[in-house]
Amino acid sequence: MELNTKLAILERMIGIYDEFLSQFDLACEKYCAHCCSANVTLTTLEGYRIIDHLETNNLIGQLETIARLAHPDRFIPKVSINRMADICARDGDLPEEPMDPEAGPCPVLTDDACPLYAVRPFGCRCMVSARNCATTGFADMDPFILTVNDVFLQHLEHIDAQGYTGNFADVMGFLADPENRQNYSSGRLGGAPTGLVANQPVFVLMIPPEHRKRIQPLLDQIRSIQPG
Numbered sequence: 001m002e003l004n005t006k007l008a009i010l011e012r013m014i015g016i017y018d019e020f021l022s023q024f025d026l027a028c029e030k031y032c033a034h035c036c037s038a039n040v041t042l043t044t045l046e047g048y049r050i051i052d053h054l055e056t057n058n059l060i061g062q063l064e065t066i067a068r069l070a071h072p073d074r075f076i077p078k079v080s081i082n083r084m085a086d087i088c089a090r091d092g093d094l095p096e097e098p099m100d101p102e103a104g105p106c107p108v109l110t111d112d113a114c115p116l117y118a119v120r121p122f123g124c125r126c127m128v129s130a131r132n133c134a135t136t137g138f139a140d141m142d143p144f145i146l147t148v149n150d151v152f153l154q155h156l157e158h159i160d161a162q163g164y165t166g167n168f169a170d171v172m173g174f175l176a177d178p179e180n181r182q183n184y185s186s187g188r189l190g191g192a193p194t195g196l197v198a199n200q201p202v203f204v205l206m207i208p209p210e211h212r213k214r215i216q217p218l219l220d221q222i223r224s225i226q227p228g
């Protein structure tokens with residue numbers, strides 16, 4: 001699939017997700033940024049979309065900031081979400097994936113605002129709460145939103161199945177190299193480099209039985225997106 005087709009599908013999926021989320025009463029608002037941590041992950045397709053945005057808006061210097069402020073203890077995934085679903089479906093053992101909640105803020109967070117807000121990773125977009133996390137100390141998320149988030153993350157990986165998943169700083173660092181970007185856009189990526197994991201298609205969706213009926217209309221919407 002052509003890169004532009006994948007980017008168009010990504011935009012459509014984000015539109016469907018935002019519409020879904022609009023039915024919930026959420027406490028999330030501008031300058032509320034306790035969730036903007038150094039542990040955010042994303043796919044290479046989302047990273048490419050961010051670089052496109054940085055280039056178009058003369059913000060490419062953000063790549064240097066991301067590299068400079070990348071936290072040494074940031075979360076680095078060992079498996080992608082589709083691989084994880086696959087392992088769980090086969091009753092396999094998931095690798096230990098330690099995550100330090102004190103890893104610090106996201107490298108691009110500026111004055112409690114996101115300079116990439118319009119094109120932020122889905123992992124940021126889907127982090128929502130019914131109550132302000134600063135007062136509760138945790139995100140209060142409807143279990144159905146959690147299920148929908150997993151399903152979207154799985155499909156986002158699916159459309160970028162030839163790409164990689166990784167920490168925000170590592171994916172952006174990889175794509176900051178023009179040669180890597182060229183290889184990615186022409187579909188010529190090899191094995192995942194250190195710090196990133198290979199994406200794969202969806203084999204099994206992580207949907208608990210109690211959400212199967214309710215999620216069906218969203219699945220129909222996702223599946224109705226036509227390439228091109």
Ligand code: SF4
Pocket residue numbers: 027028029032033034035036127128129131132133134139
């Ligand atoms: S998830 Fe929590 S910290 Fe993040 S914007 Fe929403 S309420 Fe604020």
Ligand code: SF4
Pocket residue numbers: 035036037040106107108109110113114115116117120121124
């Ligand atoms: S990319 Fe933006 S929304 Fe996501 S964690 Fe960083 S500052 Fe927050």
